[in-house]
Amino acid sequence: MSAGAQLSVTDLRQAARHPVDFPVIAEHRVHGDVRLHIANISAQGFMVDGSPKLSRGDRVLIRLPEVGRIEAYVIWVRDERAGLQFERIIRMDDFIAMIDTLQPNPRLRRSR
Template sequence: MSGGAQLSVTNHRSSARHPVELAIIGEHRRLGDIMLNLINVSTTGFMVRGVLDLGRGERVTIRLPQIGRIEAFLVWNDPDRAGFQFERIVRADDFPKMIKALQPNPRLRSPH
């Protein structure tokens, strides 16, 4: 895709990532519905496992518990994984509720 997205959220690679194993459906303007295997999520984005036919900057819309629909841009892609950045940062008070609903590894969940 020429031009790519102009990402307004800076890359916060230090954001805490929470492991998940969740199959979700992403909506893409060219490909329609695509299956994504979500393997971690943070307040600024998520990572998926698997091969994607997407270029850097392409957008997908996903639906997450507590957050609802949120758009994300592909930041990087290798043969086995891909990293997406949300178009907006997930609110700090919504994030723990989303994590609890996704039920990642309880050892890594914060105690509140």
């Protein structure tokens, strides 16, 4: 029996990522509240930088604008960065609304 996360979402690292600058407090089962900085995000997951406390397979719970509370699992860790995958894919209309909130400068948004 594997001890890792059992995700229903396949690895979709080719998904379009949107650069953001969004600090968030994540709930971690072992470390409690952990401050993370989301550097980019997609409908399937996000990358954080400056996250030395995360390890591959960790689960965190975060709150995102328009989406609310959502769980994510650490897929990879390299130096001070980590890639996390959401437990479910964010619906496109919610994702677009979230990007409009997180990325108020329209020149930074990717074309849709």
